[in-house]
Amino acid sequence: MTAERSARPRPELGPGGARALVPVVLASVAGAVGILLIAESIARQLAAFASGGDPAAWLALGAVGVLLRAGASWAQAVLARRAAIRAKTRLRRELTARIAAGDAAGGGTAVLATEGLDALDDYFGVAVPAMVSAVIVPLAAGLRILGADLLSAVVLACTIPLVPVFMVLIGMHTRDRVDRATDALTRLADHLVELARGLPVLVGLGRLEEQLAALDRIQSDYRRRTMLTLRTAFLSALALELIATISVAVIAVFLGVRLLSGEVTLEVAVLVLLLAPECFTALRDVGAAFHSSQDGLSALRRVRELLADGRTSAVPAPGEPALVAVGVRFPGRAPVLSALTVRPVEGRITALAGPSGCGKSTALAALVGALPADAELTGSVTGDPARTAYAAQTPRFAEETLLAELALAGADADAARARAAELGLDGLLLVPLAELSPGEQRRAGIARALARVDAGARLLVLDEPTAHLDEASAGLVRSAIRARADRVATVLVSHEAATLALADEVVEVAPPRAGHPAGPAAPQARVETPSTAARGADGGFDTPAARATQPAGLPAARAARPAGWRARAARSAGMAVLAASGWRWAGAAAMASLAIGLGLALTGVSGWLIVRASEEPAIMYLLVAIVGVRFFGLGRPVARYVERLLAHDAVFRATDALRLRLWRRLAAQGPAMRGLLGPGATLDVLVTEPAELREQLPRVIPPIAAGVVAVAGVGLTTTILAPELAGVVWFVLLATVALAALGGLLAAGTADGGRVAARSALVRRMSALGAAADELRGGGLAPAALAAIDRVGDRLAAAERRAAMASGLGTAFALAGCAGLAVAVPVLAPAGTPTATVAVVALLALALVEAVDGVAAAARRIRTLRAVLTRLAPLLEAPETLGGGERLHGPVGGLALDGVTRVLPGAAHPLFAGVDAALVPGERLRIAGPSGSGKSTLLAMIMGSIAPDEGAVRADGAPVAGLDRAAWGRHVAWCPQEAHVFDSTIRGNLLIGRPRDDVPDDTELAEALGRAGLGALLETLPDGLATRVGQAGRALSGGERQRLAIARALLARAELLLLDEPTAHLDEPTARALMADIRVAGADRMVVLVSHRVDDHDDADRVVRLGGYPHRVSV
Structure with missing residues (x-):
């Protein structure tokens, strides 16, 4: 074990430091006093009942004890949880600030800030109170036992030290295993985020099933590691419970034998029998709390390591915005920039020009302080980030809607409407940003930057502001830039002549390897463009009113389902989760019931043994009870151990099956569920929600089963042994369960549902922050x-x-009801009732506290489960179309669009209607139309992700919507707009283009890169194909990322090639060369092309024009 690992972190206790412990200590003292008073009261009452005295004389003492113990329990729960909340809030704020500073954007970081830090609840809420109680309760109880019976105190003194010894020995073994399990969870979260970001790529290349298998391997590895850790932790708990129960059983037997000889009195024996378990319970709780808190402490260590990492992005020094002799390089690559100088001037537009990959986007990122943390920067960068507006090449957003995003930039509602209208986004303010088309998202990013300018920013930096846009939308953007040019310094990058013509000066950025320094070029004249652009024939670019009513991430046809349907779907989803491990849940419930039954039997038989021994019968009458005490003492911890293993194995398998099911449905919908393809939404759906189920299910199913068995068992036992007490006992027990459950639920109100919703929102926001940092x-x-x-x-x-107050209230009700009944039984029992029977009923009632509290807590958790399942229900209800359906035999020889129509929910007009076209190998089909007119939607229909509302897409005459999705995917290669580049090597990204049984060699990979125009880049990389491209490919330029995606698509052996804006971010010579290579590579394929670049359409055999209907096909 390393020194770093051995020096375990301990969380601070929030504002006030150690003073936060004072109320917890006081509550623990009050609880210890309550325990003593209850034990004293029951012991004295039973002694008085046996001798014919008046037990009621000691009832008030017990009532005070009950109130003290119940109140102390509630106070401890609330105070400890509040300390946890303060610590988590502070750490989370530090972590989010670190994410915003750069280089902490993985999905694992968002999980660490939510689920990881939530594990600190067990440290503060369980471990801290347990450690305080472990000092106070055994000391108080031990001193009282010492004053009552020296021999029993000696037995305790000999056995209690074994508890911390086992805790330390097993805890040291558990600690590093928990760290490894936490690492596995972080890898799982990072992998899921990568899958989410690259889902369109995996869909387009037919690699869903392979990645599904990879996901299953990762989560199976996480399950195995965690179960190994839990086995060790539960073994520790088994050892502690064995020590505790055997010690108490030994004390009970000793007391029984000594009672026979008259060495101790009944009062002393009962007092010791009640207090001895409390000594071990407090210490056992420390051991259990230690192991349960390891996840939180491991997460805390990772947070501290992340916060201590000094790597952050370079921030411009104060001054006028400028780059002076700036050079930038990334690890393992040649310099991207060399000696570049740019001095923006207020009232002038400066454009950076140069071939794709020469470092223009890197220069803009350096100017605004947005370089990755691993970038090496030389030269001088000055500026004021607080007065900078920036629109990156690939827009990322922190908020869900455009209205909220513009508010983030300082725009009020009126200003937001004006900015949206200025860029043709009016009506889309409340539409989830993830649901917008790529062109609309680009304009949304521009609108956010313009809102910053209107709020006072003095530097406007725009990277490819008109890429992916039709001419009308691009004209709106250029007009907006020109309207603000006189009051800000503007720096932009573009490969489009009309956008470059806005510039007052152009700075040519030459690749560093070319050897010529970059400097200012001659100013160019501006080109006037209309202030408004013509709309499509249907009166708009889209149907925003319809989309504005659709919740993010839900299939359109399901967005308006009624609440009753959602409730039914939630219940069916819950059944699906449970069915994944049905027999394990049944076994866990049976073992939980057996464990609680054995514990009750141990308590009841021990009480009977003590009282009967005080009556001094022959020892042969007690032998069965003595053997029973030993058997029950050994059986209870073993049954509890098996129950815990079964329950956790069941929940891991159930949530793993759920995650695969969610992934299949998410992948099957593909572009149809764009709102769920963002890293935050996917992390929430695939990690946070299953983790919440994993947290709740073991605390609902076994406790409810065990609680029902326990209450029924005690009630039936009372009915058999003391029918005269049965009515009171049944009433009090049922009322206690109802009050504990309903009281907690009423106190919680909507807290549990609000907690689930807030936690989900936090995961989404933190993941979005990481992506857009x-x-x-x-x-x-x-x-x-x-x-x-x-x-x-x-x-x-x-x-x-x-929720903490509600949880504490439920526990207080359980304690008050069960302990109150135990204290009252000797008073309620009629004269003539055997003392042994009274003792059994009283002790059974006292032992029911744990079971009743478990039922009450489970009842509260059901609301949380329902909230989680309701959130997942729409996705679970979505059809899973990856498998099944017809399969095509042999290569596809033709594609036909037969009257294809798409209608968005609630729209007055179709998005497009009556689209007809036919395509055979060797032909190229162009899809044209303004941004938001449905071009990408039509591609998704061709892929089979979306079924037409009317008409059909046919492959060799067979409707694509009815084909086996996975099989059809092998005939199609789709390269989407802004295709995701995975955080891997160049080779790793290219290999996705082929299945595992058809792996291309390095020569093929290099040829594919050459066809995509990256051959020269490959020659400059020291590691060649093994060069890592960084998160989202940020070590590459935008044009290089696009060409890598094209190379990946060209490697696929698909007959149908779908290319969405393949030449975006490329300069003219590179774009022409790439299209020539695509023509050669597609000579025997069917090619469907979406592009706003006019030259890309010159040799198209057919053109489908969207944006007005009826649609026409030009041949």
């Missing part, structure tokens, strides 16, 4: 984004505080 930081939006996350964190903290 560079752009937010560069555009001066990071403080506003952090403030928004803090507000969500405050909502979560408030919901957690309400």
Whole structure:
């Protein structure tokens, strides 16, 4: 074990430091006093009942004890959870600030900030109170036992030290295993985020099933590692429980034998029998709490390591914005920039020009302070991030809607409407940004930057502002830039002549390997463009009113389902989760019931043994009870151990099956569920929600089964042994269960549902922050984004505080009801009732506290389960179309669009209607139309992700919608807009283009790169194909990423090639060369092309024009 690992972190206790422990200590003292008073009261009452005295004389003492113990339990739960909430809130804020600073954007970081830190609840809420109680309760109980019976105190003194010894020995073995399990969870989260971001690529290349198998391997590895850790932790708990139960059983037997000889009195024996388990319970709780808190402490260590990492992005020094002799390089690559100087001037537009991959986007990122943390920067960068507006090449957003995103940039509602209308986005303010088309998202990013300018920014930096846009939309963007040119310094990058013509000066950026320094070029004249652009024939670019009513991430046909349907779907989803491990759940419930039954039997038989021994019968009458005490003492911890293993194995298998099911449905919908393809949404659906189920299910199913068995068992036992007490006992027990459950539920109100919703929102926001950190930081939006996350964190903290109060209230009700019944039984029992029977009923009632509290807690958790399942129900209800359906035999020889129509829900007009076209190998089909007219939607229909509302897409005459999705995917290669580049090597990204049984060699890979125009780049890379491209490919330029995606698609042996804006971010010579290579590679394939670049359409055999209907096909 390394020194670093051995030096375990301990969380601070929030504001006030150690003073936060004072109320917990006081509550523990009050609880210890309550335990003593209850034990004293029951012991004295039973002694009085046996001798014919009046037990009621000691009833008040017990009532005070019950109130003290119940109140102390509630106070401890609330105070400890509040300390946890304070610590988590502070750490989460530090972590989000670190994410915003750069280089902490993985999906694992978002999980660490939510689920990881939530594990600290077990440290503060369980371990800290347990450690305090472990000092106070055994000391108080031990001193009282010592004063009552020396021999029993000696037995305790000999056995209690074994508990911390086992805790230390097993804990040291558990600690590093927990760290490895936490690492596995982080890898799982990072992998899921990569899968989410690259899902369109996996869909387009037919690699869904392979990645599904990879996901299954990763989560199976996580399950195995965690179960190994849990086996060790539960073995520790088994050892502790064995020590405790055997010690108490030995003390009970000793007391029984000594009672026979008259060495101790009944009062002393009962007092010792009640207090001895409390000594071990407190220590056992410390051991259990230690192991349960290891996840939290491991997460804390990772947070501290991340916060201590000093790597952050370079921030411009204060001064006028400028790059002076700036050079940039990334690890393992030649310099991207060399000695570049750019001095933006207010009132002038400066354009950076140069071939694709020469470092233009890198220069803009350096100017605004948005470089990755691993970038090496030389030269001087000055500026003021607080007064900078930045629109990156690939827009990322921190908020869900455009209205909220513009508010983040300082725009009020009226200003937001004006900015949206200016760029043709009116009507889309409330539409989830993830649901917008790529062209609409680009304009949304531009609108956010313009809102920053209108709010006072003095530097406007735009990277490819008109890429992916039709001429009308591009004209709107250029007009907006020109309208603000006189009051800001503007720096932009573009490969489009009309956009470059806006510039007052052009700085040529030459590749560093070319050897010529970059400097200013001659100013160019501006080109006037219309201030408004013509709309499509249907009166708009899209049907925003319909989309504005659709929740993010839900299939359109399901967005308006009624609440009753959602409830039914949630219940069916819950059944699906449970069915994945049905027999394990049944076994866990049976073992939980057996464990609680054995525990009750141990308590009841021990009480009977003590009382009967005080009557001094022959020892032969007690032998069966003595053997029973030993058997029950050994059986209870073994049954509990098996129950815990079965329950956790069941929940891991169930949530793994659920995650695969969710992934299949998410993948099957593909582009149809664009709202769920963002890293935050996918991380929430595939990690956070299953983790919440994993947290709740073991605390619902076994406890309810065990609680029902326990209450029924005690009630039936009372009915058999003391029928005269049965009515009271049944009434009090049932009332206690009802009050504990309903009281907690009423106190919680909507806290549990609010906690689930707030936690989900926090995961989504933190993941979005990680993805957009560079752009937010560069555009001066990071403080506003952090403030928004803090507000969500405050909502979560408030919901957690309400839930803590409700949980404590339920435990207090359980304690008050069960302990109150135990104290009252000797008074309620009629004269003539055997003392042994009274003792058995009283002790059974006292032992029911744990079972009743478990039922009450499970009842509260059902609401959380329902909230999670309701959130997942729409996705679970979505059809899974990866398998099944017809399969095509042999290569596809023709594609036909037969009257294809798409209608969005609630829309007055179709998005497009009556599209007809036919294509055979060697032909090229162009899809044209303005941004948002449905071009990408039509591609998704060809892929089979979306079924036409009317008409059909046919392959060799067979409707694509009825084909086996996985089989059809092998005939199609799709390269989407802004195709995701995975955080891997160049080779790893290219290999995705082929299945595992058809792996291309390095020669083929190099040829594919050459066809995509990356041959020269490959020659400059020291590691060649093994060069890592970084997260989202940020070590490459935008044009290089696009060409790598094209190379990946060209490697596929598909007969149908779908290319969505393949020449975006490329200069003219590179774009022409790439299209020539695509023509050669597609000579025997069918090619469907979406592009706004006019030259890309010159040799198309057919053109489908969207944006007005009826649609026409030009031949």
